[in-house]
Amino acid sequence: MNAFKSLVRVFIGSPSICSTNAKEKISSFDCFGKTSEREPMIVNSLTLVSNVLNVTAQQRKLVRLTICPQITQHRIWMGALEKILNELKLEIDLLNFQFPSKGTKMGKQIVYSCLKFLNESAVSYDFDSASWIRLSPAKVVDSPRKWEDVLEMFTDLINCLKSEKDWLCHLKTIEVMKEGVSQIRDVLVDNSIGYKDSRHQESLVQRKLSKTLGHSSRCLFTLLLYYLYGQVRDLEVDLCGAMYGNGIENRLTLCMGRVLTSNEEKMVWSGVKQLDRALGLFKFVWETAGMKGNLELQGHLWFVGPQERFFTYRGNAFFLHGISLGPKIISSKAL
Structure with missing residues (x-):
């Protein structure tokens, strides 16, 4: 599974793959464009959350x-x-x-x-x-x-x-x-x-x-x-993402992603719920710290297959991206 997720990260960052966001003009920024934004992350401390959100020492207190x-x-x-x-x-x-x-x-x-x-x-x-x-x-x-x-x-x-x-x-x-x-x-x-x-x-x-x-x-x-x-296990994110500005004053978007093995409904909703908890935790700390600006949440999920769709869950945007295994994707340049 780790090898599969690593390969998907390579695909997502490959120049031969057109970003869904760019293709459909969903956002004014490209998610997961940097290698550092496609790294896995285990959310296991408030310090890690605060570092991602750039929370100051006074705000952490x-x-x-x-x-x-x-x-x-x-x-x-x-x-x-x-x-x-x-x-x-x-x-x-x-x-x-x-x-x-x-x-x-x-x-x-x-x-x-x-x-x-x-x-x-x-x-x-x-x-x-x-x-x-x-x-x-x-x-x-x-x-x-x-x-x-x-x-x-x-x-x-x-x-x-x-x-x-x-x-x-x-x-x-x-x-x-x-x-x-x-x-x-x-x-x-x-x-x-x-x-x-x-x-x-x-x-x-x-x-x-x-x-x-x-x-x-x-x-x-x-x-x-x-x-x-009501859970005690650390939250895992397959692609740590980042915060992006979308050209509108005082509005930021936090993007994070997960990798799935299929688009089966049960698996998709399990991935959405796990991703929503991680994103919700960051929003909770953002609001508690009194950070300036409105933080919007955006989740991205990838699976092997052609189907792509967009939906909302608990008021947050989620994008389901299909990874096609055609010759344009698997190439020496992509790998």
Whole structure:
């Protein structure tokens, strides 16, 4: 697949290929004309997004101060951790079925322990439940747990699965989230205490994460992805594109692209949704930073075949480009 995408990048940049934009006069600029604009990109930090958008240091600080109170809420924090652990559990189950090992079996047990910890630590906010009127106990029987317990489990999980790291995408996300867990390691976790005390513990988690997770933090970025899209995996773009001016004052267009193997509807819409998330993230940061000008979003998707079309999705423009395998395309000059 990587080889196929690399070949498509060569085709797109070949002088023998007429750009759809130029041919149909869709835009006053040529997308992906430079080699650097056809490189793949993994969107995995706010710093990368800010660099593409030319966000200043002062504006980056504004972005962080604006989003932190929202994405470090306790329900977002717990939801992201639970999502990561459940996804990792599925990956381990598949790997354990194909290539069982001591590491995968031990890793699965640790994941279950982490999920149990989160589940037992959850406080119900349903007013039909009696948990919100629960009073503090007269005395504590068991020693209180802390987030340090999760930190230790994460460390053990990473160590026992390090040989399978290349097969477990969400193990890398566990490494990312360790940063946040380490910042709240001293905070108590106990749902048997009074409701007000539980809310105080949750507010401590939010305050510590907001204060310590910097703009370049991968952990902060993962929380943002979960907050915006309910996902925790980094966003991948096959052609990073660039921002282009279209001759109209204060209007810029951000173009990015993906490469598909066919124009089957299910595959097309999957590619559109993935591209829309990446573009939407850049627009979110642009608006949060208070950047001047109107940023329009444009997605481009390529597949092998003759059909081409244009459509809108969630208010953004998307272009589906066909790549013909005729003799004019595959030539020594093009390759």
